[in-house]
Amino acid sequence: xxxxxxxxxxxxxxxxxxxxxxxxxxxxxxxxxxxxxxxxxxxxxxxxxxxxxxxxxxxxxxxxxxxxxxxxxxxxxxxxxxxxxxxxxxxxxxxxxxxxxxxxxxxxxxxxxxxxxxxxxxxxxxxxxxxxxxxxxxxxxxxxxxxxxxxxxxxxxxxxxxxxxxxxxxxxxxxxxxxxxxxxxxxxxxxxxxxxxxxxxxxxxxxxxxxxxxxxxxxxxxxxxxxxxxxxxxxxxxxxxxxxxxxxxxxxxxxxxxxxxxxxxxxxxxxxxxxxxxxxxxxxxxxxxxxxxxxxxxxxxxxxxxxxxxxxxxxxxxxxxxxxxxxxxxxxxxxxxxxxxxxxxxxxxxxxxxxxxxxxxxxxxxxxxxxxxxxxxxxxxxxxxxxxxxxxxxxxxxxxxxxxxxxxxxxxxxxxxxxx
Numbered sequence: 001x002x003x004x005x006x007x008x009x010x011x012x013x014x015x016x017x018x019x020x021x022x023x024x025x026x027x028x029x030x031x032x033x034x035x036x037x038x039x040x041x042x043x044x045x046x047x048x049x050x051x052x053x054x055x056x057x058x059x060x061x062x063x064x065x066x067x068x069x070x071x072x073x074x075x076x077x078x079x080x081x082x083x084x085x086x087x088x089x090x091x092x093x094x095x096x097x098x099x100x101x102x103x104x105x106x107x108x109x110x111x112x113x114x115x116x117x118x119x120x121x122x123x124x125x126x127x128x129x130x131x132x133x134x135x136x137x138x139x140x141x142x143x144x145x146x147x148x149x150x151x152x153x154x155x156x157x158x159x160x161x162x163x164x165x166x167x168x169x170x171x172x173x174x175x176x177x178x179x180x181x182x183x184x185x186x187x188x189x190x191x192x193x194x195x196x197x198x199x200x201x202x203x204x205x206x207x208x209x210x211x212x213x214x215x216x217x218x219x220x221x222x223x224x225x226x227x228x229x230x231x232x233x234x235x236x237x238x239x240x241x242x243x244x245x246x247x248x249x250x251x252x253x254x255x256x257x258x259x260x261x262x263x264x265x266x267x268x269x270x271x272x273x274x275x276x277x278x279x280x281x282x283x284x285x286x287x288x289x290x291x292x293x294x295x296x297x298x299x300x301x302x303x304x305x306x307x308x309x310x311x312x313x314x315x316x317x318x319x320x321x322x323x324x325x326x327x328x329x330x331x332x333x334x335x336x337x338x339x340x341x342x343x344x345x346x347x348x349x350x351x352x353x354x355x356x357x358x359x360x361x362x363x364x365x366x367x368x369x370x371x372x373x374x375x376x377x378x379x380x381x382x383x384x385x386x387x388x389x390x391x392x393x394x395x396x397x398x399x400x401x402x403x404x405x406x407x408x409x410x411x412x413x414x415x416x417x418x419x420x
Contacts, residue, residue: 017150022142022200027158029195030135033093034159036188038166040100042271043174043181044121046264047107048114049253056379057114058250064118068126073223076129077354085134085141086201092131093193099124100186107179133356140344140352141202149289149414152340156333157282163275163329171268225351226358232346234405235298235339236359242302242335242394248309248387249274249325251378259383260318270322277326278333285337295411298338299398304331306394313387341414 018024048057069076079088102120111117143151173181226232248255249271256267290297308328315321339359347355378386402409 017144017154020142020144023144023151023154025195025199026138026142027154029192029199030155031158031162032188032195033192034162035166035169036100036185036192037096038163038271038275039170039173039181039188040103040185042167042170042268043178043185044103044117045250046170046174046253046267047178048117049257051111051114054379056376058253059376059379060118061121062250064121065125065128068122069129069132072126072129073358076133077356077358079130080134080137080356081351081354084201085137086196086199088134089131089138090193090196092127092129092134093189093196095127096124096131097186097189097193099127100182100189103182104179104186107177107182133354133359136356136359137352138199138201142199148344149337149341150286153282153286153289153337156337156340157279157286159278159282161275161279161282164272164279165275167271167275168268170271171265174268175264223354223358225347225355229346230405230407231411232343232355234401234408235342238298238302238397238401238405238408239335239339241397242305248312248328248390251383251387252325254378254383255312255321255387259316260321262318266318270318270325273322273325274329277328277330280326281330281333282337285334290334290338291414292412294338294342294414295409298335299402299409301331301334303395303398305335306391306398309391309394310388311391313384313391342411345414 018027045058045061048061099120102123103117106116106120139151139155140148169184170181173184226236252270253267256262256270260266260270262270305328308324308331312321312324312328315324343355343359344352377389381389
């Protein structure tokens with residue numbers, strides 16, 4: 001748990017938070033890794049679709065990346081709580097880098113089969129399953145007192161800035177050769193490993209001592225904590241179902257080619273539109289974080305996410321699609337900010353890794369499993385109907401959560417949140 005006082009969660013300015021060497025170094029490292037991962041993600045989806053021409057293969061790719069996180073959830077969380085989180089994250093990053101190198105070698109063989117790409121995606125997903133809960137648990141550990149929401153907002157801004165650079169760069173790199181894009185990703189991940197090594201993270205001996213001799217009971221505590229904390233369950237599951245049904249981003253290669261009739265570079269910028277929208281919102285949140293009506297704002301922006309998805313599924317105009325992707329991602333960024341502040345505020349530090357592992361599965365389910373669902377449905381009823389239907393389902397989910405989870409809807413301020 002961060003050392004910040006619950007009475008003053010927004011006490012520090014962005015400049016004061018950035019004055020912490022650990023925070024600034026951590027943000028730089030996260031920008032580098034996110035650019036690398038986004039370059040690879042955009043390239044891999046496009047590469048698979050170009051080889052097979054089948055929308056459902058994009059879905060299978062998402063499933064391949066998701067399954068390791070789900071299968072390893074009881075292991076990854078307890079490892080994050082039992083061992084030094086920085087070094088666990090670095091080991092996961094080494095695994096991701098090796099996967100990128102494998103993609104470089106395969107891409108240079110002029111592939112006609114996607115099977116090795118799916119196998120590599122499984123190993124990448126396994127590496128990320130260990131890395132994600134550890135790296136995401138570091139932010140609350142290094143946040144200065146009173147600075148966690150600011151750190152979350154700046155972390156989000158850094159992430160989304162990388163989401164602009166990564167996909168946009170992937171279009172140019174892919175047009176040269178897919179192996180160039182994968183190679184760039186491998187180099188960036190390696191640079192991030194070096195940067196993260198230098199980040200000063202508090203060594204919490206008390207937490208690790210308490211986590212000695214992990215058992216199945218310890219492993220299950222993350223799931224049990226989420227289940228018995230209604231506000232956590234509501235916030236995390238809202239993201240799960242909203243993005244599961246509204247996962248149009250996974251279908252952007254198909255939308256770009258069949259609906260908008262644009263090429264590789266325009267596709268890269270369409271992917272980057274999400275980063276532009278999200279980064280703009282993240283910068284706004286870093287300067288002026290949301291402080292009141294937290295629950296209602298969260299539900300409202302998820303509804304906006306659904307509405308933007310519907311627009312994306314109906315338009316044939318590139319500029320409108322670009323704007324729709326930007327709006328969808330800006331709305332999602334508000335959701336990320338609220339959830340990113342909420343989870344560590346209500347979770348004890350000794351359980352944070354396990355809770356983050358559970359959240360990582362939910363996020364993975366909403367993204368990768370959502371990609372699988374979208375690809376599968378699109379192959380059956382077409383991409384436009386899939387995207388529009390997903391947007392409508394997302395709005396319906398908001399209505400259900402509004403009345404079904406008053407504990408989330410009625411949250412006013414972060415100060416009102418207490419450890420369970």
